[in-house]
Amino acid sequence: MRKALLIYLHGKGEPGLSLALGYLKAYADADEEIRRTWAIEIHHALDDSDPRDVVQTIERSEADLVGFSCYSWNIQAVHRVVKGLDSRKRPLVVVGGVEVTPQPQDVLRKNRNLDFVVIGEGEMDQAPMLYIGEIVGNGLGDLKVDIAVDPLDGTTLCATGLPNAIATIAAAEEGGFLHAPDMYMDKIAVGPAARGAIDLRKSPRENVHNVADALGL
Numbered sequence: 001m002r003k004a005l006l007i008y009l010h011g012k013g014e015p016g017l018s019l020a021l022g023y024l025k026a027y028a029d030a031d032e033e034i035r036r037t038w039a040i041e042i043h044h045a046l047d048d049s050d051p052r053d054v055v056q057t058i059e060r061s062e063a064d065l066v067g068f069s070c071y072s073w074n075i076q077a078v079h080r081v082v083k084g085l086d087s088r089k090r091p092l093v094v095v096g097g098v099e100v101t102p103q104p105q106d107v108l109r110k111n112r113n114l115d116f117v118v119i120g121e122g123e124m125d126q127a128p129m130l131y132i133g134e135i136v137g138n139g140l141g142d143l144k145v146d147i148a149v150d151p152l153d154g155t156t157l158c159a160t161g162l163p164n165a166i167a168t169i170a171a172a173e174e175g176g177f178l179h180a181p182d183m184y185m186d187k188i189a190v191g192p193a194a195r196g197a198i199d200l201r202k203s204p205r206e207n208v209h210n211v212a213d214a215l216g217l
Contacts, residue, residue: 004040005063005091007054009047009074009081015160016044020069020097047077055084063091070097082113094118144174 006025008018021042028034041061045054058066058081068078082093096118100107104117147169154165170177188198190211197214198207 001036002038002064003062004038004065004067005058005061006040006042006067006069007058007081008042008044008069009049009054009077010044011047011073015156015162017156017160018042018044018069019156019159021067024067047074049077051077051080051084054081058085058091065092065094067094067096070095070099072099075099079111082111085113087113092116145171146174146177147171148177 006018006021008016008021010016010018025040025042028038028040041063043057043061045057068082070078078095082095085091085093090113092115093113094116095107095114100117101119104119107117108114148171149169150167152166152168154162157163157165186200188200188207190198194211194214197210199210202210
């Protein structure tokens, strides 16, 4: 059986819990084939830990694969740990998360000990939560609407009951939402008065001026 070690380097103010890695392990453990061939462990450490301590943890684990969950606050710590691995006998190293998704090739070029970058958020909401296309409500009445909810920032904060999480909810007539792919994309939104005044191919300055003109400002 092969072994995977998933690592989250967290800040001092955090509870030290990675929902992303927890979801990944739960998904893998629920799959009979993966469960039969892979043993998966999760390791948490402070992002200001001595990189050598984390490297030793990896070496002692004898893992075949090591994965890191990357954010703006821990990406430099991840790079320090990965660079400290012995390139002659290190495991396969995979990174993922919002900090590495936009420019995966740059991430790989900066650290020769990295093997793969997993990009995109992915759609993981088929758990007991809402998922795209789920029908909710009691079915009574003639009004049909689409509802979109999204935790914009601080999913872990929200799940652990801590302050400063940000979430949003939107409602529209049935079929009124764009079903965008599960990836990052450039987008601009304006009110109806500025419809047609924006263009993704133009600079932010041009778009601001055009919107101002449309609004008579």
